[in-house]
Amino acid sequence: MIEIHKEENFFVVLSQRLDAMNADDAKETVTQELVDIDRNIVIDVSGLEYISSAGLQVVLKCAKLAQESHKECFLKGAHGTVKEIFQVSGFLTFLKEME
């Protein structure tokens, strides 16, 4: 599941499962909502229980959209095996972790 909140940053809240079954819809949502943004993106995965490579594509899209707008993309709340997925995939080399 995905929710996007516009506050001091854009908060992209990912929860439950993000996999091949729902990643295309989530990617479409971020593509529509995060174009020409004027603030940074924080991807909150504290409620995310499972992410696969399809789900990582959604995160990658967020990072690319931030980069295109010369903004930064942060990752918040990664834990357990979900965090390991971000580590082994190399995503923590371009996503800054936020407490």
Added chain:
Amino acid sequence: MTFRAIEEVDRYLDTFCTKHTLNDDLCYRVRLVTEELVTNIFKYTEAQTFDLTVRCLEDIEIDLAYLSNSFDLTVRKPEQKDLADIKEGGLGLFLVESMTKTFSYRHHNGKSIYKLTV
């Protein structure tokens, strides 16, 4: 077809994990590597069906076979240097290799056969 296959795999693995009381981390790994391979089979091959066997021994052993030519899905992802260089797709097999203890492929009697241990 892909979504239905993944749903069926999920149900099968849920039952398997419960039956063998696997912890959450191990169950995640088994689910992830299986889902990634099944997704790639339907995305990149002509196969319409596959055979999946999962065994709980010293490790979790996963066998996945499907009718095919000798196309091997186990191509490594190029090293990522920069965000702009990361192409969409291609991460799945990298995750499979990263999250398994062993990962092998062979082609025999018109079937592609993957053997993984987690």
